Amino acid sequence: MRSPKDFFAPLALGAPEPVREIPFRPSRMIHFFDPSNEKMRTKVPSIAPKVDVLLGNLEDAVSADNKEAARNGLVEVGKANDFGQTQLWTRINSLDSPWVLDDLITLVTEIGDKLDVIMVPKVEGAQDIHYVDRLLAQLEARAGLTKPLLVHAILETASGVANVEDIAGASPRMQGISLGPADLAASRRMKTTRVGGGHPGYLVRTDPTGDDVHEGRTTYQQDLWHYTVARMVDACAMHGILPYYGPFGDIKDVVGCEDQFRNAFLLGCVGTWTLHPVQIDIAKKVFSPAAEDVAWARRVIAAMGDGTGAVMIDGKMQDDATYKQCKVVAELADELAARDPELAAAYDAATVSDSEAMTGE
């Protein structure tokens, strides 16, 4: 464990200074594409402006035969495109794979200036982040990069979940963490066969009231991922980094997908993954606060003045803590509106005057 005094020192001579604060750039959707697929590569210029993050995936879902083609395809995409406000990320192969070393050497030296974040799969503990941290510093120095690359961990092993707080705080490069429900389910020996989402068998049932043991009792499906997402959110908030939901594999179930995304949004996640174009608008809708919620938040903030004391608005008590919640919503809205003129217009149109606020009543 490094001394706190050394935490922000570069890990290689000539590497850039680590960031002191993780930049909050909109990342409502991390859109996955397979860079070994030529058709997908040609779509990059049209997809990039529609997403906050475009991610060239090198790991699972890219067949072993295509690993080099995916790496080279991503280099080609990185060099050929100007991504504007859209971030370019990659998911490298896992640290125990035969491909990861070449992934890192090639990507950092060839397109390190275009990449924002390196997503590391199957992170087991802080030691995995330390390894990547030092290697990235060496490669940044070799490539002459002036901006440090950030690191994002996927929470997809039981060990990773048990060590999530250490992972979140392992390096100043740590940008965020995503849930990896498919590998995590396998690692935990859960009995599901899906990529994210719920399961009809995971439920609670109302008590029997008499002879109705076998029928007439309502059941409620539960969220398999609640514990993990909540724990991930706390670990990220504790270390000033950003939590994300992950993939929702039932592409056709756009309603279930929206519900799962919204649960994550309400619990504190800033974004999710999109695996197919149909999920992009769902993520955008869910991870942009609703216009009426933004109007309400702005109204509470205006009525609360310096943020202390208590006021009544529409029969609801507001105080320092609701003020802080409203600041989270309003500040997120401002960040998103700065990038998205349509959202900015919707938020401005919904702004409600605070004149109805009844201070002290």
Ligand SMILES: CC(C)(COP(=O)(O)OP(=O)(O)OC[C@H]1O[C@@H](n2cnc3c(N)ncnc32)[C@H](O)[C@@H]1OP(=O)(O)O)[C@@H](O)C(=O)NCCC(=O)NCCSC(=O)C[C@](C)(O)C(=O)O
């Ligand atoms: C599922 C697949 C095969 C269906 O692909 P398809 O071509 O069969 O689907 P489609 O509905 O027929 O596609 C319609 C159009 O959309 C295009 N398209 C389709 N997808 C995309 C895309 N992502 N980006 C851009 N374009 C896309 C596709 O090329 C087609 O274009 P066309 O109309 O011109 O012919 C495809 O969507 C895909 O490959 N998606 C990405 C899959 C992926 O990255 N999986 C890994 C992440 S999840 C994971 O790893 C788990 C985790 C975290 O590790 C863990 O929980 O453990």
Ligand SMILES: [Mg+2]
């Ligand atoms: Mg996985």
